[in-house]
Amino acid sequence: MLSDSHGCYQELKEILTYWNPQEQTLVLLGDIVDRGPSSLECLRLIIQLQEKENVITVGGNHEQLLCEWLEMKGNESFYYLEVFNKTIQSFFPDVSNVLQKYTKQRIANVLRTMYQAELSFIKNMLTYYETDQLLFVHGGCNLEPNWKVDAERDCKWIRQPFISGENKTGKTIIFGHTPTENMHDTQSNDIWISPCKTKIGIDGSCVYGGQLNAIVISDSGKLIDTFSVKKKGLISNI
Ligand SMILES: [Mn+2]
Structure with missing residues (x-):
């Protein structure tokens, strides 16, 4: 599985x-x-794959922010964060400088009406995906056996104490969100495995010039393979 492609279409492909x-x-x-520059293309690629293959998509905090912003009818300026800018431009490939030309309300209305399939795909992303032995989340979770309490918030946003806490969930947790360079002493972008071996971080900071990581893991939690693709071309600075 892989995480945090953040609009890096070439690397995702x-x-x-x-x-x-x-x-x-x-x-x-x-x-x-x-x-990254190509959020819409990334979304469409995954939607296409999901129609014919076995694909499960867990949502991240950035998908949540986009949904929240679009649900604020009449008050669209409120959640208009800088990190959305390139996403929005990707939804308007034929309009240069859309952010200068259109009001935020107009942009939001176009997205709501013209991109219903993409937005409902985002809305339907899972909060987490679990199997008997594995738990897949964007950010993490509380590490107690009752980890589902507040899952809606924790799974998308948490960093600490998830990163350094003791995993009592009984599952191996695979997560993105916190760049692995922040967890490795060496600042490596490779996947990070906790000392207890039950938490695996895979966000290699691709959009910041690192790499997109993917792992192959068995149902029982055995790490079978690791792949990575280095960021190509221009690097985002937001
Ligand atoms: Mn995130």
């Missing part, structure tokens, strides 16, 4: 060449949109 749809379920860990 390339890393998907390592996926074998006949034998493997693809789990995406959210933050498909924002920061």
